[in-house]
Amino acid sequence: MTETGASTAEAAVFWVCAVLAVTGGLGLILSRRAVHSALWVALTMISLAVLYLANAAPFLGMVQIIVYTGAVMMLFLFVLMVVGVDSSDSLVETLKGQRVVGILLAAGFGILLVLAIGTALSGVPAVGLDAANAEYGGNVEGIARLLFGEYLLAFEIVAGLLITAALGALVLAHRERWQPRRTQRELSEERVRSGEHVGPMPAPGVYARHNAVDTPALLPDGSVSEISVPGPLRARGDLRPVDTAAVAETEALASGRAALGPADHPVADDPGTSPGEPR
Amino acid sequence: MSEMTFNDPWWLVLLKVIAIFAMLVLLTLFTIWWERRVVARMQSRVGPNRVGPFGLLQSLMDGFKLALKEEIIPKTAHRAVYWIAPVISATMAFIAFAVIPFGPMVSIFGVETPLQLTDFPVSVLYVLAVASIGIYGIVLAGWSSGSTYPLLGGLRSSAQMISYELAMSMSFVAVFLYAGSMSTSEIVAAQEPIWYAVILLPSFLIYVTAMVGETNRAPFDLPEAEGELVGGFHTEYSSLKFALFFLAEYINMVTVSALATTLFLGGWRAPWPISLWESANTGWWPLLWWLIKVQLFIFVFIWLRGTLPRLRYDQFMRFGWKVLIPASLVWIVIVAAARVVRNEFSVTTQELLLVGAGALIAIVLGSWVLQIRTARQEKRELEEAAAEAAKPFDPYAGGYPVPPLPGQEFTFTSRRALAGATVAGTTVTATDVSEAVSGEAPEEETHA
Structure with a gap:
């Protein structure tokens, strides 16, 4: 770059961003975690955006960051986080010798690219974008003129393709409802009309000794309130048995009689015993 | 690149950078105090009133205390990412301010320069770009903490901020169309006769709504909903790293307020009754008008927080995608059509x-x-x-496992069962089969 008359500041920006971009590329291939790879790609994208900025293409640079780093890469990251692709990949070769062949092919392609671009660009004077930017009064205006003038048809075709893709995604993600969705209001009205249990379900463990979800709440008379335990646990029979002695002790304490000794009753809810085990 | 720094000498650029940094830190300290006092007043309390006059130094002391606290890093955290997330958040919050214009040409130590660090043809896009990198800080904080609540908070915030950034950037389009530029200083200059908040009112309202969602503030503070997610993405952060997130949140508030001021309220230009005074838009005065307008927006933030309960997540997303974005699209079409009609016909x-x-x-x-x-x-x-x-609902009408359409009747599709039925010489009714398929497992009764 320096021999084509770029300023030292521009050369400095180039060398910093080029190194960062290549580091990001290498990091993408070499990191074991999918999320780390995504971050390295983001670094590469931002470095490229800075290079565009330095080369008098501010609009392209900003759009690069907003669209690629801000939206596309963020969606990747989002999916990685939702799916939980977290563990490192297995490094066992499933196809024999594929790694050697892959490295050779990649190296060959790389050399080809460097040579082709290098010969195509060597000896070509750097024109820069200043003249192109000045033609229509600015970088944004110039891009707009080209996009909505000369390349309008291509632009419209791409727009049509994108809309088709979006519609396709809509159709794929569409789910036919086979019953009307009941609103919160309908559900609450139904609950009141049924007259069974209007309020929220009692929390597990109230008046009992634990607040674990499998400990049923005790009603004032000492009996168990089954609805206080979540349905799936009830269905599996995972109700923690009630410590009757503890209930008696509580009752005794509440009625003002002398406290019973702790050794008077067997330890009922010892955490070692599995919940749901009949006693 | 030379036009990016207004041809300022290097020491002036450095001075502006330091001044902006100091102003943002001071504004953060002030905003925290102001928020606590205002919310306290709204809730019939007093608020911080012990440290310094009117409790003004309270947030400074809190900051010191926060910095000196013990730092706890979870064992399951991914160290490098965990470390860099708050740095990204805070850095991006600061550098977004580089393109905000504070005032017109002034003389600093004998050099004529505008009160703005830098400006280029796409500086509003620059703010958007910086904001979208800032989201990484929150998302990565959520992921790298290695804990459930932060992960959920990070997921929520990435979905939320992307959705609301769309509505936000669409609200800019009408401004760009009217100003004919994306540079902040030119947009301020284009609002010389009338503010865009007046002629582009729908854009302004959409922006103000989206900016609350973008900064994760109440009533859109779902990523850090304390009732559901403890602290959201920053649950596992403590000490100085948490302070950085805190700082970033408040600076982001100032940034979006400053952007709203720049795009819709005429930037540093004096409001109407003051603008009758001749020298209202010269010298250092505009800095004051700018500050007042920004504080107005910050007060709105606080007011919202003191008034509105948090939205439910699905309502919030539906509002963003089904109300804000279509509304801004329709508005852009109207504005563009009006522009075309005015340009093409007399x-x-x-x-x-x-x-x-x-x-x-x-x-x-x-x-x-x-x-x-x-x-x-x-x-x-x-x-x-x-x-x-x-009518009784029959989920097996149409044949398992395909769910029936409304009004579809049960049709018998199992050939084996059909063959068995004819062999036995009995008629099989729909209810028989559906009961056989859906027969509920008897519930077990286990309790003492």
Whole structure:
């Protein structure tokens, strides 16, 4: 770059961003975690955006960051986080010798690219974008003129393709409802009309000794309130048995009689015993 | 690149950078105090009033205390990412301010320079770009903490900020169309006769809504909903790293307020009664007008927090995607059409307004008629649905596992069962089969 008359500041920006971009590329291939790879790609994208900025293409640079780093890469990251692709990949070769062949092919392609671009660009004077930017009064205006003038048809075709893709995604993600969705209001009205249990379900463990979800709440008379335990646990029979002695002790304490000794009753809810085990 | 720094000497650039940094830190300290005092007043409390005059130094002391606290890093955290997330958040919050114009040309140590660090043809896009990198800080904090609540908070915030950034950037389009530029200083200059908040009111309202969502503030503070997610993405952060997130949140508030001021409230230009005074828009005065306008927005933030409960997540997303974004699209089309009509045909503003008013009346009347019709239709549909719901629901109609369409009857598709039925010489009814398939497992009764 320096021999084509770029300023030292521009050369400095180039060398910093080029190194960062290549580091990001290498990091993408070499990191074991999918999320780390995504971050390295983001670094590469931002470095490229800075290079565009330095080369008098501010609009392209900003759009690069907003669209690629801000939206596309963020969606990747989002999916990685939702799916939980977290563990490192297995490094066992499933196809024999594929790694050697892959490295050779990649190296060959790389050399080809460097040579082709290098010969195509060597000896070509750097024109820069200043003249192109000045033609229509600015970088944004110039891009707009080209996009909505000369390349309008291509632009419209791409727009049509994108809309088709979006519609396709809509159709794929569409789910036919086979019953009307009941609103919160309908559900609450139904609950009141049924007259069974209007309020929220009692929390597990109230008046009992634990607040674990499998400990049923005790009603004032000492009996168990089954609805206080979540349905799936009830269905599996995972109700923690009630410590009757503890209930008696509580009752005794509440009625003002002398406290019973702790050794008077067997330890009922010892955490070692599995919940749901009949006693 | 030379036009990016207004040809300032290097020491002036450095001075502006330091001044902006100091102003943002001071504004953060002030905003925290101001928020606590205002919310306290709204809740009939006093608020911090012990440290310094009116408790003004409270947030400074809190900051010191926060920095000196013990730092706890979870064992499951991914160290490098965990470390860099708050740095990204805070850095991006600061550098977004580079393109905000604070005032007109002033003289600093004998050099004539505008009160703005830098400006380029796409500086509003620059703010958007920086904001979208800032989201990484929050998302990565959520992921790298290695804990459930932060992960959920990070997921929520990435979904939320992307959705609201769309509405936000769409609200800019009308401003760009009117100003004919994306540079902040030119947008301020283009608001010389009238503010865009007045002529582009829908854009302004959409932006103000989206900016609350973008900064994760109440009533859109779902990523850090303390009732559900403890602290959201920053649950596992403590000490100085948490302080960085805190700082970033408040600076982001100032940034979006400053952007709203720049794009819609005429930037540093004096508001109407003051603008009658000749030298209101010269010298250092505009800095004061700017500060007042920004503080107005920050007060709105606090006011919202003190007034509105948090939205439910699905309502929040539905509002963003089904209300804000379509509304801004329709508004952009209207603005663009108006621009084209004014440019292509010789129409005065008055005529355009008249036609617009006529169209508005037609739309209102049309929607009224349409509403009556749809209301009737809805009533009929409701009655039909009620009649449909009165019938017993048969989930196996149409054949397992394909769910039936409304009104579809049970059809017998199992050939084996059909063959067995004919061999046995009995007729199989629909209810028999559906009961056989869906027979509920008997519930176990286990308790002492």
